[in-house]
Amino acid sequence: MPAYLISRLFMAAWVIFGVTSLVFFLIHWVPGDPVEVMLGESASAVDREALRHALGLDRPLLEQWLSFLSGVVTLDLNVSLYHRQPVIDLLNARYMATLELALIAFVIAVAIAIPMGIIAAARQGTAWDHTAMGFSLLGVSIPNFWLGPLLVLVFSLGLGWFPVSGREGAASVVLPAITLGASLAAILSRMVRSSLLEVLGEDFIRSARARGLSNRQVLIRHALRNAWLPVLTLLGMQVGALLGGAVITETIFNWPGLGSLLIESIQRRDYPVVQGCVLLISLSYVLINLLTDLLYARVDPRIRLEHS
Amino acid sequence: MRGGWPTWVLLLWALVALTASWLPLHPEQMALEAILQGPTAGNWLGSDDLGRPVFDRLLSGASTSFQVAALVVSLSLLFGTLVGAVAAYVGGFWERVLVMIIDIFMAFPGILLAIALAGVLGPGIDNLVLALTLVGWVGFARLARAQVLSVKRHEHVVAAQALGTRAPRIILHHLLPLIVAPLVVEATFGVAAVVIAESGLSFLGLGVQPPDASWGSMIRDGVRYLLVAPHLVLAPGCALFLVVLSVNLLGDRLRDWLDVRNVRRPLVQGAGT
Secondary structure (H helix, E strand, C coil), rough: CCCHHHHHHHHHHHHHHHHHHHHHHHHHCCCCCCCHHHHHCCCHHHHHHHHHHHHCCCHHHHHHHHHHHHHHHHHCCCEEECCCCCCHHHHHHHHHHHHHHHHHHHHHHHHHHHHHHHHHCCCCCHHHHHHHHHHHHHHHHHHHHHHHHHHHHHHHHHHCCCCCCCCCHHHHHHHHHHHHHHHHHHHHHHHHHHHHHHHHCHHHHHHHHHCCHHHHHHHHHHHHHHHHHHHHHHHHEEEEEEEEHHHHHHHHHHHCCHHHHHHHHHHCCCCHHHHHHHHHHHHHHHHHHHHHHHHHHHCCCHHHHHHC | CCHHHHHHHHHHHHHHHHHHCCCCCCCCCHHHHHHCCCCCCCCCCEEECCCHHHHHHHHHCCCCCCCCHHHHHHHHHHHHHHHHHHHHHHHHHHHHHHHHHHHHHHHHHHHHHHHHHHHHCCHHHHHHHHHHHHHHHHHHHHHHHHHHHHCCCCCCHHHHHHHHCCCCHHHHHHHHHHHHHHCCCCCHHHHHHHHHHHHHHHCCCCCCCCCCCCCCHHHHHCCCCCCCCCCCHHHHHHHHHHHHHHHHHHHHHHHHHCCCCCCCCHHHHHHHH
């Protein structure tokens, strides 16, 4: 186990290093001067130089990169060019909103997808199966930036059940969470179905049936226990994808999370905040994947043995 | 393999995209008296908030999404396949470097990277294509590498090596034909992913810039008038949904037909998620 853990931790650190460095160099490589954005075109050359020096932008690129990396380690992510606040405070204020949204979307998706996938597999080829897989295909094909406005049109403007946007009260999270969770539900239900079908074709299932167990017993005691492993891996990756999808969903619903902060900061060319958002989202994503992998290795000893 | 309606939808999409510049369209022509007008007999899909005809903009948006999808998928396919196949064939140091790069990209939500890249590069179709290709090639490289690894010890390859055939010829003539099927399936799903990603980035204001039309930016502009003019959101959304659904259906059929297993949905698929 320790060898596996160490190799996974090394991998996680490598990914975060790679992604943040990529964004750092791109930002400094492309044209566009943050000083100009902050001061406007009419500022004098002396003022510009002063600000450039104050922000450390006149130092060599390599030095700036190293100081950025050491800032990542010490959680000192510089100051927002627009808000004039430490980036870490801004991220802190927005992170909980994104976590809340992603978590509720996840719960909704799992609650829909797992029963749907099980029913589709247990009744393969019937109308149940076709309906479930039809819904799944719809879910994969509807982009969330269209689903969101459609839900608003029907449930907020039409029926008046939920607020159009913002984050006030429990009702306000419902539509964003459904919008964000829909495609996860679609992908997950397909995965549950195909994984379960694969297990149901195995010999030990036939033996269980031959021993006279009922369909329900075979499904619950034998098939599901073996089918959920591949589902778990996919789940880890998809929960991370929720964080990416949250960027668009938060923009649609004016949800005050990391995603909307990222888009605002891109529009304002507030690069320290852009970097901070990318860093925090990738950190969360990598952590979730790491936890899934470790959980997977715990329940399936073959994984550990392969690596040690 | 029978085509069915998805094929017709996609053919129509391609036809509109390729002929859009010759059609008598006026996607940028404003008419003050028609602002937010609903569908009428002469103006099938009504007009938008600047009085521009939604139908003309829809066709113009079809052309945008088709061009971006075609460019991004072919560039990613070419570059990714080349890098993945060569790395797997040559092996050693360069293969390890490629695997490390692939690991970074696979361990990160593609759409987020595309958003960050498009945001940093600045808006516009060229930068959009660049950002999506930078994210998109990795999936093809990963697949091509895995496929070449599985076939590079085949007897006909070893025989070609023994005859002194040079590496580029072996890769092109002896390896690539064997790995085409999964790449084609991946490319098909890639089209759906890029169409959603292009619209998504344009929805965020990071893609196609006004006055050019994109389905994504049409949806964004229409959201403000959801109550008074829902057709502004419904029309581009339906078009987008139909195209993506058709591509996904076609991809599923191709996968069954070519009997390809284990093709993962590409990176930028996260656009819809």
